[in-house]
Each structure stands twice: as C-alpha cells, then as structure tokens.
Amino acid sequence: MVVWPAQVLLPIALVIAGTVVAGSGDSMERVENSGEDDGRSTERPGLVCPCTQGCCANAWFQYKDACYLPVTGDTHDWSTVKENCERFGTHLASVHSDDEQSFIFHLMGQRTRYWIGAEGTDDPAAPWRWTDNSTWQYEKFGQPLRPSNPPIPMALAVNRSKNKGIYWINAPKSNQHMYVCKYLLY
Template sequence: MELNKPYWYNDQNEPWVFYRGAEYLLAKQPFPWEGVNLACMMMGAHLLSVHSKEELRFIRERMGKLSLGSTDWWIGLSTDLVREEFSWSDESAVDYQNWAEGSSHDAPVKQKQCVTMSSISGQWSAGECGGLHAHVCKRRTVSVVEIPREPHYIGGCPERWLYFGHKCLLLHLPNSSEEGKSWRDAQSICSSFQGTLVAIQDEIEQAYITMLLQGGTVGVWIGLRDEDTMKWTNGKPVSYTNWSPVEPKN
C-alpha cells in the first residue's frame, strides 16, 4: 500500500539527521546487504561510509539510541573475489578504518564479504552478505535543486510501515490463499489508510518489494488495473512493468 496524504505528518520527526554536510537515515528493519544497498540508492543515497573518528562517534551514538543491547548494522564497505581490497559503495576513499580485534577482513576472500558496525563499540566486522541487519544510509547535501519524483514530506511512517523512496509501505501477507482478499477489497482497505495499492515505479522499487516478499508462498495485489489501458490506481502513468513471461501484456 502507498500513502497519498500523510495524515501522520509530524514536523518534529524527520527521519534523516544532518551532520557536517551529509544526511543519515538509520533504519532498524533487518535485511540482507544487497537489499539495503538498493534501498539507499532508491533514496539518492548509499550505505554509510565513514571518514573520521568524529563521524563514527556521531553514528554510533544514534545507533545506541535505536538498539536494544548490542546490535550490528550494515555499512557500505564490501569486497568480493574480483576486488582485492574493501571499498565503499559510494566509491569514496577508504581513508578511515575501525576494525574489531580478530576481524576476518585480512583473511583470503573466498566469497563476497560485507561489513557491519557494532552499535556498542563502533567497531567493524566482515562476514557473509546474506545476514539480516539494520542499516544506515548516507547522502551528501547538494545545492542543486531538483523536482522530486515524490513530494518530500517531513515526518515518519506509522508503526509497522516501511519508509522507502518517499513512500510509506505496508505489507500484509495472509497465512494462506484462503485468507486473502479480492483486489477490490484490498484496494478498499488501502483507501481506509488514505492510500492505494502500491504503484511500482522502477526496477529498484520492484527489487525492494521482491525482497520483502522473500520466502512468501502467496501472491500480493498491486495497484495496476486494466480499464481499456493499464493504469495505476493512484493515477500515475505506467512507466515500468515486470510481466511474467506467460502473462498477456495487452
């Protein structure tokens, strides 16, 4: 589902925090590294790169406020079999490091490795990229003014909703197909939240939603409908589709 009007608007709850020329978003929902890397890119950002002890302290303090006990958060450092060294996903210089004692970052690389940061110590550890962790996005503030793809409301999403690409998404998965709703009933439920069934705008948003559905056994409704021509229920043009190979496209 996708909110059209943010009835939850709160100008004191901006999800991004500012520090020395950059904005940071700390998201507690646990996902694999590749998925959160895409999520950050969708918002014009990258997974966190750290370039000073002061920046590390700033992020660690905010991680601590959001974490219950010691938790690990994905950052943008990774390596694979092609690259011999760790590099940041935003392609910035690796000019500061804070590895935990005994970290495997110096071991020979046998598969892609991604890096987490401890919410307690701020130290980094390398490991498999498929683990589920919270993450931090970072984007540089710029002076170029652009017309955003979506209205950028200042505020946060309601509880259980996921913030992604200037949208709030709510995923409802029934336990079985028998417990599911018809398309019209699903759209009616979305309308009760002042929203619509989701309109998927591009392949990055598609990848994010696919990641949310990972492991599910039932399909979910989206907001595309056929009224002489295919239309999204929120009125947006159909600029991206991802039809099944056996699905008619006209």
Template sequence: MMQEKPPQGKAVCWTLRLWSVAVISMLLLSVCFIASCKVTYQFMMDTPNRRLSKLHTYHSNLTCFSEGTMVSDKVWSCCPKDWKPFGSHCYFISTDLEASWNKSKEKCSHMGAHLVVIHSQEEQDFITGILKTDAGYFIGLLDAGDRQWQWIDQTPYKKSATFWHKGEPSNDYEKCVIINHRKSIGWGWNDIDCSDKENSVCQMKKIYL
C-alpha cells in the same frame, strides 16, 4: 461640498501602528537570520532544482537549518525529514526491517541515498552516537575480491581511516561490513556474510537552498 479630512491625530496614530508592525517584523526576521533557525520546506512540484525534483519522488518534505554567522553568509542546508545532519551529509538509520547487504543497498537507493561511507573519526563517532548498542548496521564497504576493500561510492579506501574491531577483518568469505558494539570494547567494524540480515545506515549529500 468639501469632504472633511480625518483628524490629524488619528492619521499619526495609524502611521505609528504601521511602522510598529514593520519594525517588529524586521526584528523577528533578523533574529531568525542571526540565530540558527530550523524550518520545514515542503517540496514544490515546479521547483527548478533538479535534485529537489528527484528527491520529491522519495520524500515529502525537508528539514532545513541556517548556516553561517553573518546575514550575508546565510545558506539553508536541508535533509529529508527524520534524517540526521552532520557535516555536508544527511544520515538515516534503517531499523524497520533487517535485510541483507544487497537489500539494504537497494533500500537506501530507493530513498535517493547509498549505504554510509565513513572517512573520519568524527563521522564514525557521530554515527555510533545515534545507533543502538544491541544491533549491527551495514555500511557501504565490501570486499571486491582478494580482500580489496571498496566503498560503495568509489571513494578511496584508506587504512589510516578505518575502525575495525581488533582481529577484524577475519574471514575471507565475509565480504560485507557492519558497525556493531562489543561490550568492554565499544564500537567498531566487523566483516560478515553479505547474506546476513542486519539494520543499515543510509547517507546522502545535504541539499543547499
């Protein structure tokens, strides 16, 4: 006995449903690619990216943003969760425990980062825009001796791209630097004793997927 074939109308209806689901899915993906999308990336223990594997020691997940205007140009740039992205770097404001410059450096290092290094007015403005005006924050700049200022990542110190308060640096024994806010003057850099306890700003390069 021959099996009866399903009515043609039902088959057409089922096919249309499948196509509708496929088209809607493609549209949603297209919108996500065209817009600037944000996703949370959970670390995989078997990831082949060495830096991702290393960061997994310090951070449980990343927040990723799509970059580029065309679908073919899309790249995912990522920062650890709760870090702020700017340019090619991620920034973390440490306010949970004030510490000396050396302790602040260690805290950043334990998160796979270093104290912030600032090389432009745009970066300075971004950082000060996320800080509290009633606190000071250590940055990765110190006096290596004889007032020879040195960045923690060994990049060149350029006087043309510094943001000292007027009259600073002021004392030879103050060898570490903070960003702080002064009333009627605004944000700037101030040299202080390295043993003073302050908040800090950590920095790391973005992860690209």
C-alpha cells in the same frame, strides 16, 4: 522552565557560517547568505546547519555536510539494504572518522550489528571499497579480518564490545542487519 503555547512561538532565524536557517517549530528553511565575507571561513560555505534536521529531508539527520537515515525496524541482507538506500537516491553510509562513526552509532540507538556501505573486493591492494565511491581513508576494524574459505561475498557491519568499543566486522552479505543510508548536501 517555561513552556510556551505553539501560537506564541515566534519564527526563529539563525545565522551561522553563511547560512540562515529560518522558520518555526519543525518547519525550517535554509536560505543562502548574500555573499558578504564576515571574516570567518568554512570548508563549504552555505552548507552548515545548526539543527539536526533543518537541512536534510524529513526523517533524515545531519552530521556536518551529510544526511543520514537510520533504518532500525527491520533487518535485511546487505544487497537488499544497498538497493533500499539507492531507491532514495542515496548509498549505505560510508564512514570517514571516529566522530562520524560515533554519530552513526548513537543515531542507530547504540545498537550493534548494522550494515554500513563497505564491501569486499577481489583486489589484495584495496580489499574494501565504499559503495558511494568515496576515498577509503579511515577504518575501524576490531581484529584482523580473515578471508573466508571458500570465499564468500563480504560486507562490513558495526559491532560493539566493552573492551574494544565500536568497531567493524566483516560479515557474509547474506546476514540480516539493520542499516543506515547517507547522502551529501552538496
């Protein structure tokens, strides 16, 4: 493998699905396409990025049309981490597919017991909701969730076992876990 000195590296430009990401090293800039149709279609033209950090703020990582910040240094209760994400203008991460769940799990260093952005409600027809108000269309519970007696404010944390893989558990909001924040690029 050839290792080039930093002075020799040329600026790069990548064109993918209507977006140009240009720059060199760790300085990337997203530039919108002129609008000419090349026959390819995407769900959100101009928001696809070929790099893990090029379209997101510094220290955030991109998956599809969202950016994620893994917070693994300290553990906090659910209300504190919810407020921490909101200070960034973001939310605790909502999860909408197995692929997104896997991405977040690996982003968190394959750690278990971290908070995601779901909390319990008093509505039996919709017992969980995402803090970012996105649609509840995916869930990954490892076992049937039992209500606590007496009722305790609950939220979802991620767990992993050899038999069940990655799954969600309900946990008292007072528990201490790491967490992941998320914001959408559009």
